[in-house]
Structures are given as structure tokens and as C-alpha cells.
Amino acid sequence: MFGTVMKWMQAKRILPQISDTERQALEAGSVWIDGQFFAGRADFAKILAQPYGQLTAEEQAFLDGPCNELLAMFDRYQIQRTRRIPDEVFAFIKQKGFMSFLIPKQYGGLEFSTLAISTIMAKLSAYNGAVGTFVVIPNSLGAAELIKHYGTQAQKDHYLPKLARGEYVPCFGLTEPTAGSDAASIKAEGRVFRDADGATKIRLNFRKRYITLAPIANLATIACRLHDPEQLLGKGEDVGITCVLLHQGTPGFSNGDHHEPIGDPFYNGPLIGKDVVVPVDNIIGGVAYAGQGWRMLMEQLAGGRMVSLPAGAVGGARLTAAVTGAYSIVRQQFGIPIGHMEGVEEKVGRIAALSYMMEGARVFGCTAVDQGIQPPVVSSVMKAYTTELGRQLVIDGMDVFSGAGVMQGPNNILGMMYKSAPVSITVEGANIMTRTLMIFGQGATRCHPYALNVVHAVENSDVPAFRKNLLGWIGHFAKGLLRAEWHFLTRGAFVSVPDVAPPTRRYYQRLGWTAARFGVLTDLAMFAIGGKLKARGKLTGRYADALAWQILAIGALRRYEAEGRKPEDLPLVQYACEYALAQVQDAFVGIYQNFDGPLGAWMKTIGVFEARANPVGAMPGDALSARAARTVQHYGPQYERLAANVFLPTDDRVGIGRLLKAFRLLGAAQGAHDRIVQAQRARQLPRGRAPAELADEAVRAGLLGAAEAQQLKDAHAARLAAIEVDSFAPAEYYGTFKRDSAAEYRAVANG
Numbered sequence: 001m002f003g004t005v006m007k008w009m010q011a012k013r014i015l016p017q018i019s020d021t022e023r024q025a026l027e028a029g030s031v032w033i034d035g036q037f038f039a040g041r042a043d044f045a046k047i048l049a050q051p052y053g054q055l056t057a058e059e060q061a062f063l064d065g066p067c068n069e070l071l072a073m074f075d076r077y078q079i080q081r082t083r084r085i086p087d088e089v090f091a092f093i094k095q096k097g098f099m100s101f102l103i104p105k106q107y108g109g110l111e112f113s114t115l116a117i118s119t120i121m122a123k124l125s126a127y128n129g130a131v132g133t134f135v136v137i138p139n140s141l142g143a144a145e146l147i148k149h150y151g152t153q154a155q156k157d158h159y160l161p162k163l164a165r166g167e168y169v170p171c172f173g174l175t176e177p178t179a180g181s182d183a184a185s186i187k188a189e190g191r192v193f194r195d196a197d198g199a200t201k202i203r204l205n206f207r208k209r210y211i212t213l214a215p216i217a218n219l220a221t222i223a224c225r226l227h228d229p230e231q232l233l234g235k236g237e238d239v240g241i242t243c244v245l246l247h248q249g250t251p252g253f254s255n256g257d258h259h260e261p262i263g264d265p266f267y268n269g270p271l272i273g274k275d276v277v278v279p280v281d282n283i284i285g286g287v288a289y290a291g292q293g294w295r296m297l298m299e300q301l302a303g304g305r306m307v308s309l310p311a312g313a314v315g316g317a318r319l320t321a322a323v324t325g326a327y328s329i330v331r332q333q334f335g336i337p338i339g340h341m342e343g344v345e346e347k348v349g350r351i352a353a354l355s356y357m358m359e360g361a362r363v364f365g366c367t368a369v370d371q372g373i374q375p376p377v378v379s380s381v382m383k384a385y386t387t388e389l390g391r392q393l394v395i396d397g398m399d400v401f402s403g404a405g406v407m408q409g410p411n412n413i414l415g416m417m418y419k420s421a422p423v424s425i426t427v428e429g430a431n432i433m434t435r436t437l438m439i440f441g442q443g444a445t446r447c448h449p450y451a452l453n454v455v456h457a458v459e460n461s462d463v464p465a466f467r468k469n470l471l472g473w474i475g476h477f478a479k480g481l482l483r484a485e486w487h488f489l490t491r492g493a494f495v496s497v498p499d500v501a502p503p504t505r506r507y508y509q510r511l512g513w514t515a516a517r518f519g520v521l522t523d524l525a526m527f528a529i530g531g532k533l534k535a536r537g538k539l540t541g542r543y544a545d546a547l548a549w550q551i552l553a554i555g556a557l558r559r560y561e562a563e564g565r566k567p568e569d570l571p572l573v574q575y576a577c578e579y580a581l582a583q584v585q586d587a588f589v590g591i592y593q594n595f596d597g598p599l600g601a602w603m604k605t606i607g608v609f610e611a612r613a614n615p616v617g618a619m620p621g622d623a624l625s626a627r628a629a630r631t632v633q634h635y636g637p638q639y640e641r642l643a644a645n646v647f648l649p650t651d652d653r654v655g656i657g658r659l660l661k662a663f664r665l666l667g668a669a670q671g672a673h674d675r676i677v678q679a680q681r682a683r684q685l686p687r688g689r690a691p692a693e694l695a696d697e698a699v700r701a702g703l704l705g706a707a708e709a710q711q712l713k714d715a716h717a718a719r720l721a722a723i724e725v726d727s728f729a730p731a732e733y734y735g736t737f738k739r740d741s742a743a744e745y746r747a748v749a750n751g
Contacts, residue, residue, distance in 0.1 A: 028298035029374035031447050034381075037550055038447040040480040040519015044508050045498040047554060052562035053367035059116035063645055066096040067123055071647045076128045077410040083265040085131060093131075094166030099138035102145050107160035109144075115366040118307050119645055122315025122362070127647045129264035129420050132312065137213045138163065140308045141300050142172040143221050143284075146243055150285040150296055159219075159245075171217035171255075173208035173271045174297075181433040184294060188224035188273075190244060192232050192280070200232050200280050202244060204252075208271040210427070215258050215269040218248040221284065222273070223293055233280070233287050240291030243284040252276035263420025298376075301428075305379035306365045309424050313390030314362045315646070316417050317355035320397040322643040323413050323656055324351055325632025326663035328400055330722050338400070339633050342622065347396040349628035353575035353620075354393060356642070358386050361555025363562075377443040381548045384434040391421040409726025411655050436537030439544035444522055444533065450476060451526055477523045484516040492616075501565040504557055507577040511550055514584050514616050518546055521591060528599045539594055546587035553580035568638050571627035578624065581617025588616075635660075635667040662718035669715040672698075672708040679703055692716030 033050070036042045055063070074089050093099065101117045103109025112120075117139055125132035138144060144163045147155050162168045179186040188206030195201050206222060214220070226239040233239060246253055253276045258269045283290050328339025328348050338344045365382055368375060397414050398405040405414050425431050429438065445451050450473035457466035487495065495512030497505055525533060525543065533540055556576040560569060595603055620628075631638060652661035666673075676691035676698050684701060685694050693716075695709035704712070 028295070028301075029376040029379075032368055032373050032375035032378055033554065034375060034377045034443060034547065034551065035447045035449070037515050037518050037547055038443060038522055039449050039476075040483065040516050040522070042495075042512050042515040042550075044496070044500075044512070048498060048500070048558065048561060050364070050558075051367050051371060052364055052558055053113070053115045053370060055116050055119065056113070059112055059119075062110070062112075062116075063120060063123060066092075066098070067120060068647065070096070070098070070131070071124065071127050072649065072651070074128070074131065075410070076131075076416070077412075079128065079130050080265060080416060085134065085267075089131060090134065093134050097164065098135045099166045099169075100144075100164035101135075101139045102148060103160050103164045104148065107156065108164040109160065113366075114307060114369040115363060118311040118362060118366045121308055121311035122318070123645055123647050124315075125312035126315030126319040126417070129312070129416075129423070130266040133212050133266040136308045136312070137172070138166075138170055141297065141304050143168070143170040143219055143245065145300055145304075146221065146284045146296060149300065150289055150292075152281075152286045154281075155245075155284065155286075163219075168219040169213060169217050170219045170221065171211050171213040171271070173206070173211050173214070173220050173222045175210045176206070176208055181430050181437075183223075183297075184241070186223055186225060186241065188222060190222075190224040190226040190242060192226065192228040192230070192239075194230070194232060195277075201277050202226070202280060202282070204244065204246070204273045204276040204278065206271070206273045210259065210268065211271050212266060212268045212427075214255050214271050215267045217255060220246045220248075220253075220255065220271055222246050222271070223297070226290055233290055235291055241293035241297075242290050243293040243296060244278060245282045245284060246273070246276065246278060250276055250278065261420075262422055263418075264416055264423075299374070301376070301379070305383040305428060306369055306375070309428055310358075310362055310365070310382040310386040312424055313386040314355070314358045316390045316421075317351070317358050317386075317393045318643065318646050320394050320414065320417070321351045321355040321632050322639075322646055322648065323659060324348055324397040324400050325629070325639070326635070326659050327404070327413075327722075328629075329633050329666060330659060330662045330719050331404075332719070337633075339629065342626075344400055345629045346622075346625050347400050348632065349575060349620075349625035350579070351393045351396050352632045352642075353572045353628040354389055354579065356559070356569070356572040357552055357556035357576035357580070358389060359555075360557075360559025361552050362386070364555050364558045377439060377447055377547075378551060380429075380434050380438050380442070381544075381551055383428060384431045384439070384544075385548045385552060387421075387424040388431055391425060394418050394421055404723065404725055407725040409728070411658065411724065411726050413656055413659065435544045436541040437534065439547060440525075440540040441534060443547065444526060444543075448522065448526070449473075473523075477520070477527075480516065480520045480523060484520045487513040487516045500557070500561060501570075503570055504560060504573060504577070507553065507557060507573075507581070510577075510581055510616050511553060514546070514550055514581065514588075517588060517616075518543075518550070521546075521588075524595070524599065524603075528595070528597070539591065542587045542590040542594070546584050546591070549580040549583040549587070553577050556580075566638075568631065571624060572631055575620045575624050575628040578617060578620040582619045583617075585615050585617045635664045658718075659722045662715070662722035665711070665715035665718045669708075669712045672704050672712045673715075675703055676712075690716065 033047050070089070070092055073092065074086055079085060097110045100109035101112045101120070103111065105111045121132065121136055124135055143159060147159050151159070159168065163170060174183055174186070176186055176188060188208070190202045190204050192200065192202055204222060204224060206224060222244045224242055224244060226242040228235065228237055228239050231237060248255060252274045254272045255269065258267070261268050280287055285292065289296065325348055328344055329337045331338050339348055361382065365378055394414055394417050398418050401414055405412070405418070408415050445455065450469050453469040454466065454473060457469055492509040492513030495509040497508040500508060521543070529536060553576065556573050560573045563569070592603055632642060648660055649655065649657040651657040673691045676685060676694055679685040679698065680687050685697060692712050695704065695712045698704040699706055699709045
């Protein structure tokens, strides 16, 4: 019987068809907390028992020392105008080891934790993406990481010390004109041959694009399809995807041209190779790893997507929260700070709460990687959803800054981050593809307790394994359906929750309820749609949304517990969880509405599935939004803690530093300000004038001391300075950008 069923499933392609490259992706990395949601049973005791990391003293000292020194030594507006990183900045990066975080100390590297690398990237990239790339690229997927894990001993001895010192500036050549999100379809070719001297070599032909640091790199890692017509390597004619090291100056290899990315002008360009000949020793890992390039990439990306791009997105969101909260108080209209107006307050509250949630998820995820866990599904969630959230939150911030966000110049704070937002959405797998293909497509098979075992049994025609796992899956589904029905009837009241902060207990119960639903819906998708899931991107995207927002909510809750349940942070946790559960709710509604056929009709009639009648979440209320906003609208210990490891310049003459000076002074002068307002209401002082204008009169009336009056006047002056925007005289405005021809302009821009 089971043999017949198995043959029927093979013939009808009920289960997903898995290619060799997909198999390597599925087998790479680890199942982490995502497995509990796919199984439909979240064990919060186990989740909260997972470590939530902290930086070492050495790592924190690097953030407080060299990182701050680096960010204080350049004018980011000048970089924007000239498109050049100053030589002294690049020299400092090399000298202080910014390119060596991944490299073991025995080879001269700093060997920082994943959490530290992510935190440093967050600090740098949020302030200036162009400078940040000089740290992100050497410390993410590329030469150092691949050589560290797979390189021969000779490669480690030669390359790692030079990469640590910055003698080699690396780039990684993967993307091509016809291979973007479908990176496994690369056309770059390496052909093995024996030269006239009898040495075995590779002839490379390729055209890569969108390669960060390509214009200035002197060491490129090229991903190519390796062919061996004479089978000199003993691995057949079609060896497979292989990673090859290529030095600048090798005949036939050209780099140096620039693409022009939107936003921060980071170095990015094409790599072109025509009949480039290199020895087979240039294969990372040597001949033993020829054809293993895709597996190498998948293994490192399994955790790697947790690091650089989420770091930049989360760092940007946290910087946006810090400056938007400040600006909403410094900027006044109608006699009050704009942050006290409900429309602005709504934006500020959302930025504050969701950046808190994102930071919790970032730290939790990076800690897992440091524990040896490489979770590809959660990493994909973090890449896609933090970059998308980062874009949305900087848009919210721009709305609050309004004209001050639009007018560019040295004092513009958010404009460049706003313009750069599409970059992180696009790279390392476009978010559209990550959301609709990777997260649920990979997770439903990889993270499900039975699905992958059934697929393997069918592929191997293993009837006993098929019987065991199919029966297990059916039993699992039946239990999951009963669990989901029970949580539906009880609204999650009986979800097992460990000892957590009492005000957050209900969120765990609701997440247990959503997990049960998600598990059953996953089974139904696998049963009813099966091998056609890849083509149902709209539906799988909604599954990805449901999973992602559950994981992000866990990030907020885990952070709250790890940081000691600080009562003043509770509005941020509550807002984040309410918001996340509302997104899960919307995802469920979309799934129910678009599940076709008799099964979809049945689902619409069964209470456990009817999301509109039984919501697990609704958007945060107005009062909660106001409390969340207040967490970043007063300069004090909480503000400083929430902005920890965000670069806030000490130069109070320009930009962020100027804004924060006004923010601090206004907070310190608030008592004096309020006393004058009360005196105006009591008709002790004239109405219709700003309190700072009445400071001297308040002193004469005995309402303020002289020092308080001066403090109020200083705060008022700082406020007026902080809301100014840049203006330029015609000669300064046109400057070197006024050219008689496009060719002359290009010549100047390219040096």
C-alpha cells in the first residue's frame, strides 16, 4: 500500500522537487527556533533558555575607541560630494584592524564574536554606508571567511595575515547580468587545461556586476562553473561551481570601473575576465574543494545573512529613533513640540518600538550564530524584514523631519540614509525573492519535523522510511489540528508560559496560539499544494510574513527578559508585540482568502481558521503609541541606554551633534520653561511670547534664578540653531559640479 502511495506521489509530483543546488541549500546550516513554529508548538521555556549575548570588554573597548575615532575623523557630506574616502580614513581602517574581525588571532586578526562584528557594522553603516563597506565586505562572505573555513594551510598562511593588515582589499564576484537572485545559474566559466610546461591551470571568462569594493580591490574571489574536458582533476567533466582567487593585474582581468549606487557613494563596479589564466592552487581549498563552491556559499550564508545587512538596517533604525525622538521635541509649531502632536507622536512611537524589537532580534540571532547555530531560515527573515522595516522607519523619520529631511547639506541627518535604503533591500538576494521563495519554500521542507524525511524516502524509494515518516506526519497533523482548535477555543489561555514578566505573559500565550495555527497551515500547504508551492509566491509570501513577525516578536520579548525587565521599556515591548501580532493576523487572513479549491472553502467554515472573527492581534492603541514615543523624547538614562553603541557625534556645531545639544539643553531647562508657562497662565507674565523671551522678566519677578534664566536662553538659542538647514551661495552650490560637458564632469568625478 505505502509503495503504491509513494509511486503515486512521485508521478503526481505531490512533494517539492529538489535540485542539487537546492539540496545543498536545504542541508546547509541548522534548524533553530523556527523549527518550533513550523512544528506548531512553540516551547517558550526552551526559547528563553537560549543565550542572549553581551560584548566582551575588548569588543566594547573597540566600539568606544577606534570606532568612535574613525567616525569622527571624516565629513560624511564631503564624501557624498566627492565620492571619495579620504586616504587617512582608509589607512586608519587598515591600521586598527577593521578588516580583520573574522580572522583568527594567530593570523593577526582580532577574531571578534559574530555579535561584536554585527554591532560594529551597525554603528558604522548607520552613520556612513560608504565607509561602512570597507568593514562589511572584508568581514562578510568572501576571501577571509572562505579561506578560514575551507582554505588549504598554504592559503591560510599566505592570505589571512595580509587580509588582516589590509594589504589585500577583497571583493567577492558572484552576481552577473543573467544571475542575480538565481545565483546558482552563473555563466562565469573556468576551464581546466594543461599548459605547455605541463602545469594544470584554469582559464577564466566572466563578467560580474554590482560587486562592492570591486573598483579598488586587489583580490577578487570569483564564483564560476568549472569544466574539466580532459578530467585532469579526476572529478568528471562538469566539476560544478567553484570559488577561485584572482589577483589584480593578472592578464585578462580588469577592474576599476564604477557603478553609481543610489545614496551613499560606496565603491561598487564590474569585474571582467577574458582568458584569465590562474593555477589550480587558486581554488579556495585546493583541488579537494573544486566543485564545492555552492555548498561553501550556502554553509556560510546560512548564518551570514544574520550579520551585515541586518546590522546596517537595525543600526539605521536605532539612529533614526534617537534623532527623530530628539527632533520631535526640539522642533516647535503652534507653541508646542511637534512630538506632542498625535500625528507626529504616532510616527515616533512606531520608530522607537520597532527599532527596539529589531535590536532584540539582531542580538538574539547573532548570539545563536556564536553558539555554533547557522539558521538559514531565520537569517533570511532577518535580512528581508529588518531591511524592509529599516526602510519604512527612515521614511517615518523623514516625515517627522519634513523640510529638514529634504534639504541636503552637512546638517541633513536622515536624507542619505533614506536614499540608500533600496541598496540593502536589493543585495544578497532581493527581498521580493527572499520573502516569496526562500523563507517558506526552504523552511517548510527544512524545518518541518517530517517533510524532508518523506522527500528523501520518496527519492530513495525507501518504503519503510516512507511509511514511518508519512504516518508520523499524519499523526503530527492530527495533534496539531486539535492543538490549534483548543487554543482557538481558549484564546491561547492554556499555552504553557515559563516565568516571565507578568505584563508580557499574554503575548507568549497569543504567540503560542499563532504558532499552532501556523503549524497546521504549513501542513495544509504541503498536503494540498506540495510541489507547486514554488509557483505560489503570493501565498508563500504571506506564510513568510506570519513566520517573520512571530520571530521578531520573540526578539522583543527575549530582549526584555535579558535586560532585566526594565519597567520603563515595557511600552516598547507592548507596542512591538501588538504590532507584530497584527501583521501575523493580516498574513493569516490573506492565506485563508487565497487558499483555493475545496480545502480553501472548508477552511473558511472552520472556526480555528477564521481569522477575521477570531483575531490574534490588532494594531497598537493611541495611548500605547504615546507611551512608546515618550521613551525617546526625553534625554536621560533610558535614552542613552536605548542609543547605546549608536554613534552620536560630540561635535555640537553641525548635524546630529547640534541637534542633540539642543535636545539636552531643552531637557535641562524644562523646569524653568514650565514655571514661566504657569506664570503666564496665572497672568503673572505676559502671554503670547515664548518663555525664553520672558526669562529676564521672570528673574525680576522672582520666578527664576539668574542661572536658570541663562539656561533657558541658551536652550532657546540651541533650538533655533538646530532647526536651521543649509544654504549655499551660487559659486559654492555649483562648485566643481558645474561642467561644460558630461565627459568633463565624468573626468572630474573619476579623478
